[in-house]
Amino acid sequence: MLLAALLLAVAATPSRAEPAAPAGAACPGRADALGTARVLTVDPAETPRVGRKHFPTTLPLADMEVVLTFDDGPRPGRTDAVLDALRRECVRASFFVLGKHALAHPALTRRIAAEGHTVAHHTFGHPLLDRMTPAAAEREIDHGFAAVESVLHGRAGERPTTPFFRFPGFATTPALLDRLQQRGIVVFGADLWASDWNDMTPGQQLDLVMARLDSSRGGILLFHDPRLQTVQMLPAFLRALKSRGFRVVHVVPPRLRTASAPP
Structure with missing residues (x-):
């Protein structure tokens, strides 16, 4: 299977954790790393909604470009393993975190930002907002904003x-x-799903995601970092992106402030 071959390749690489490199730069100690091809600034004034699964338009990506996004974290033992896999390949992603999890795991939330990833928002407690009054839904959104910002x-x-x-x-x-x-808030949908809310083996998930990417030739891809099957699949997935010629794009707002680069 694709997963088995790629896991052997991953196992053959050094296990030490290399420092995250700037997007587009060479990956220290890993000449064959996937890397981050470019940074794309997403301005809310110009791009209020993206993701063809949900909206008519999406990000201006070139053929074979992928934006990696992760929802519902952070979760110890899972999100940190995702970060380790991304760091080994010098890949930058976007994490749509829950406010309650940010408060519960502040060090892990700060690590996401410190390693150069985009920390985005996913409400405080993950309710379905279309079942709430508009005022209550906006309070839930703001509660999530406030929790992540405070951390x-x-x-x-x-x-x-x-x-x-x-x-x-x-x-x-x-x-x-x-x-x-x-x-002035950009609403992110997705162009394709990993469907990792469904139980499957890491190998099945890898085959599913790569088949969808081969068909779409890129786009905004949605994962969930608390899902064990995603954690186990991710190193092989990143190597598969490299071997098939996909390039990773990191999305940021016009002014990105992280825990490692305070104002």
Whole structure:
């Protein structure tokens, strides 16, 4: 199987953790690493909603370019393993974190930012917002913003530092979409799913995701970092991207502030 061959290749590489490299730079100690091909700035004023699974438009990606996104973390024992795999390949991703998990695991949340990944937002507790009143839904969104901002920056402002948001379960409403656009928040959908909310083996998930990528030739890809099958699959998946000629794009807001680069 594809997974078995790629796991052998991963096992043959050095196990030490190399420091994260700037996007587009060579990967220290790993000449064959996947790396991050380029950084794409996403301006809310120009791009309020992205992801063809949910909206008419998506990010301006070239053929064979992939944006890696992870939802529902951070979770100890899972998210840190995802970060280890990304660091080995010098790959940058976007993590749509839950506010309650950020508060419960602040060091892990700060590690995501410190290693150069984009820390985005996914509400505080993962309710389906289309089942709430607009006012209650917006309070839930703001609660998530405030929790993540307090962990990363010590306080919450009127607008999150990284104005990227994904609806839990993609349960949107026209009123909430309009409200977030007014506030300058980019709503992320996805172009393709890993479907890792369904139980499957890591090998089955790898085959599924690569088949979808081969068909779509890139796009915004959705994973869930708390899912064990995703954690176990990820090193082989990154090597598969490299071997098939895919390139990773890292998305950032016009002004990115992280725990490693305070204002």
